[in-house]
Amino acid sequence: MFKKTILLAAVVLSQSHGTPSDGNWTTYNRTLPGDRFSPLAEITRTNVTELKQICLYQLPEVTSLQTGPLVIDGTMYFTTDANSYAIDAATCALKWKVARTGPPSPLAVNRGFAYLNGRLFRGTSDAHVLALDAADGHQIWDRAVDPNVPGVSIPMAPIAANGLVFVGHAGGDQVGVIGHVYALSAKDGHIVWTFAVVPQNGPARSTWSNTTLPITGGGFWTSFTYDEANDVLYVPAGNPAPNLDSGWRTGDDLYTNSVIALDASSGRMLAYNQIVRRDTHDWDVDSPPSLVTTRSGRKVVASANKDGLLSVLDRTRIVRGASIPNSIAGEALPTLWQAPTTRRENADVPLSSAAAVHFCPGISGGVEWNGAAFSAAANAFFVGAVDWCATAQLSKKETVPPAGSPWFGTDEPISKILDPPDQARGWLTSFDAETGVVRWKTQTPQPLVAAVTPTAGGLVFAADLGGQLYAVDADTGKILWQVATGQSTGGGIVSYLAGGRQRVGVASGMHSPVWPGGADKSRILVYGL
Numbered sequence: 001m002f003k004k005t006i007l008l009a010a011v012v013l014s015q016s017h018g019t020p021s022d023g024n025w026t027t028y029n030r031t032l033p034g035d036r037f038s039p040l041a042e043i044t045r046t047n048v049t050e051l052k053q054i055c056l057y058q059l060p061e062v063t064s065l066q067t068g069p070l071v072i073d074g075t076m077y078f079t080t081d082a083n084s085y086a087i088d089a090a091t092c093a094l095k096w097k098v099a100r101t102g103p104p105s106p107l108a109v110n111r112g113f114a115y116l117n118g119r120l121f122r123g124t125s126d127a128h129v130l131a132l133d134a135a136d137g138h139q140i141w142d143r144a145v146d147p148n149v150p151g152v153s154i155p156m157a158p159i160a161a162n163g164l165v166f167v168g169h170a171g172g173d174q175v176g177v178i179g180h181v182y183a184l185s186a187k188d189g190h191i192v193w194t195f196a197v198v199p200q201n202g203p204a205r206s207t208w209s210n211t212t213l214p215i216t217g218g219g220f221w222t223s224f225t226y227d228e229a230n231d232v233l234y235v236p237a238g239n240p241a242p243n244l245d246s247g248w249r250t251g252d253d254l255y256t257n258s259v260i261a262l263d264a265s266s267g268r269m270l271a272y273n274q275i276v277r278r279d280t281h282d283w284d285v286d287s288p289p290s291l292v293t294t295r296s297g298r299k300v301v302a303s304a305n306k307d308g309l310l311s312v313l314d315r316t317r318i319v320r321g322a323s324i325p326n327s328i329a330g331e332a333l334p335t336l337w338q339a340p341t342t343r344r345e346n347a348d349v350p351l352s353s354a355a356a357v358h359f360c361p362g363i364s365g366g367v368e369w370n371g372a373a374f375s376a377a378a379n380a381f382f383v384g385a386v387d388w389c390a391t392a393q394l395s396k397k398e399t400v401p402p403a404g405s406p407w408f409g410t411d412e413p414i415s416k417i418l419d420p421p422d423q424a425r426g427w428l429t430s431f432d433a434e435t436g437v438v439r440w441k442t443q444t445p446q447p448l449v450a451a452v453t454p455t456a457g458g459l460v461f462a463a464d465l466g467g468q469l470y471a472v473d474a475d476t477g478k479i480l481w482q483v484a485t486g487q488s489t490g491g492g493i494v495s496y497l498a499g500g501r502q503r504v505g506v507a508s509g510m511h512s513p514v515w516p517g518g519a520d521k522s523r524i525l526v527y528g529l
Contacts, residue, residue, distance in 0.1 A: 023497025026115050027223075028068040028157040029371075030494070033291035034225035036373035038495035041456040042502035043529060048459060048471045048481045051527050054503065055092035059085070059522040064512040066369060068112040068157055068223070068451060068492030069505055069524065070120075076505060077134065078492075078524065079110045079122050081155075084132060089505065090498035092526055098137040102126050105153055107513065111223065111369060112157035112492065114165055116186050121165045123154025129167055129184055143189035145169060150404025151177045157223045160186055164264070166226070172219025172238045172256070172284075176403040179218030179256075181235050183267060193267035197237045197255050203326070209251035214400065216241040216407060218256040222369045223288045226264060230320040233264040234291060234301060238284040239276075242409030243363070244351050245394050246278040257285045259303050261318045261333060270322055271332035275303060275311050280351050281390075282363040282408070283307040287371030291315065294433045295379040300336065302374065302433075304383045306366035308342045310431060311335055312381075339436040341367055341385040342427050353394040362390025362418055364514065368449045370492075375454040378474050380439060381431045382460050384448030388424035390417045414514070421516035426464050428452065430477060440477030444468065446517060449490045450506075461504060463489035465517030469506060469525075485525060488517025503528045 020026045022039045029036045043051065059065070061080060069078040076089040081104060086095040105125035114121040119140060120132045127149075131140040145167070146152045151174025158167040165184045171177035179197040184190065197218030199205050208215050217240030225234045237260055240253035255269075257276040262269055276283045283306040290302040301313040317324070317332045324332045345360040365388045372381045395411050410417065426448035430439040446466035453461045459480070460472045465488045471481040491507025509522035 024073065025069070025071040025494040025496050027070065027159055028112055029223065029225070029288055032159060032161055032226040032228060034288050035290055035292055036451065036453050037375050038453060038455040040495050040497065040502040043455065043459065043504070044457040045459065045473055045480060047529060050529055051471065051481055054526045054528045056526065057087050057092040057094065057524040062509065062511045062520060062522050064108040065491050065507050065510050065522040066109050066111050067507050069494050069507055070113055070115055071494060071496040071505065072115060072134070074498055076524065077113050077115070077120055078507060079112050081105045081108045081110045081125055084120070084122060084137060086137060087524065089496060089503065092524060096137040098132065100124060105155065109155045111155055114158035114160040116160035119186060121158050121160055121186070123156060123158065123167055125153045127152045127154050127169055129154065129158070129165065129189065131186070131189060141189040143184060143191070145182050145191065146180065149177055150174070155221050159224050159226055161226050161228060162264070163187065164192060166224050166233055166264070168220025168235060170219040170221040172217045173241055173243060173406050174404050175216055175241070175401050175407045176214045177216055177219060179220050179237055181220065181262065181267065183264070195262055195267040195269065204254040207252040207254045210249055213249065217253060222286055225288050225291050227291050230318065231264045232270065232318055233262045234289045235260050235262065236285045236287060236289055236303065238286055239279050239282055241407040243282040243407065244280055244392055245409030246280045247350070248398055248409065252277060257283070259285060259289050259301060259313060259333065261315070269326070269329060270324055271318055271329045273313050273333040273335060274330070275305060276307050281359055283366065287367050287369060290372045290374055292374045292433070295376070296434055301333070302372040302381055304341055304367040304372040306361060306368065308340055308344045308361040308366040308385065309338045310341050310372055310381060310383055310436070311338045312436065337436040339431055339438065341383045341429055342387045345389065351392055351394050353396045356391050356393040358389060358391045360389035361386065362388050363414065364388055364418060370449065370451040373452045373454050374433065375474060377456065378454070379433045380474070381433055382452050382454055383429050383431065384450065384452045384462050385427045385429070386424065386447040386449060387427055388447060389419045391419070392417050424516055428462050428472065430474070442472065442477045442479065449515070451492045453493045453495060455495055461493045463493060463506060463508070465490060465510070465515060467508070467517070487519040487521055487523065488515070490515065501528055
């Protein structure tokens, strides 16, 4: 049920298909391939020190703000777990706000909208997908995708293209939940196709070799990417459960912890790469896989994940109409190179019920819901990461919790597994896109989970959980501008045009039950010259 507040008149939406002009930001990572690069160049290395706050919108709620804002023709759209918002992107004045009455998410998280043809699409904490009119926020349709499975939610930002809305559900840490991808009609919300991360039969099903356990895993909690030329959808499937006990699971647990390429028209799997095998650290393959073409012409997927590695895959064979037998689908998306994004210790040491093991990244380390950004001008990837370790010991008694309950395989609560929060740090790293060689690396005093955004002005924008917002020289890593926002920042950073001027919008104020930093306000901040 919805309650709607409209303060301004209808919004003009000239970009009807969501194709970004230079001044718009029409999907979670700006473009459907997901490079996050802004072609705007009014703000440069030489004038960034003059950047100042233009306006702010303070939400009437304090929440775990992780939304990736969209900006379309002067209007900014963003979400929280309970509400949907539109504000003027130049002045931060509220245009409309729509509230949904429903069960709250335990983590109070929603990561944003998709946009297509004047409509906005989002997920909910009770596994519905909603279509809203971008002009005034009124609901057009509401589709429940998995209503009968406890533990399922949809925090990810969907993407939309060719009349379809692509979305997946989270819950792969909860007993009995198997991740699914859905393609829904943008017109009326009916489900066009469904892909199950764990098939009901066949060779992949047999990799779940402990048949006494309820099959669990492969949830989706971050956005997808889309290769429009070849009509291929790329999705990052999360961990199997129990999260830390691969010895109990015993098998390879396909297709969890994989980047999966799907035919976007049918949902047929074309290829996969199981980047993290026999996971014993809760190292989801979790961030949106960036689809880029490097300066040498190589077509790659950049997948930065909780394992603390940037994995770059070759997608040359994944083309429209490709006929790749399932028997070799695991070879069709090979790894070209991997490079560390954060500290890695005891990465290959198996966990045990006999003694505790300290490992890095911990269960909240590495790269989280914002993945690798790419600048073609620099031919470089830019990755923000978390340096936060953990210590875990497996349960001596193997017990399956009730359906829908978290299932880690340890006796200690998650809060006791993590190192003290004051030991957590962040890294911002630039990698050569061809080789993975580190060009520069900058440490931050708090973890980096917010989006990383490179621009044509030679800058990279990033923010940490201590509330520091940074503008960094893309070539050298030197911090050129820094401001204290006063609130922990874990949401999107977008660059767009408003009134003919370049602006930088930041979703700041992440009041999270599981992340350090804290916030007593949730806000959209807008900066410009």
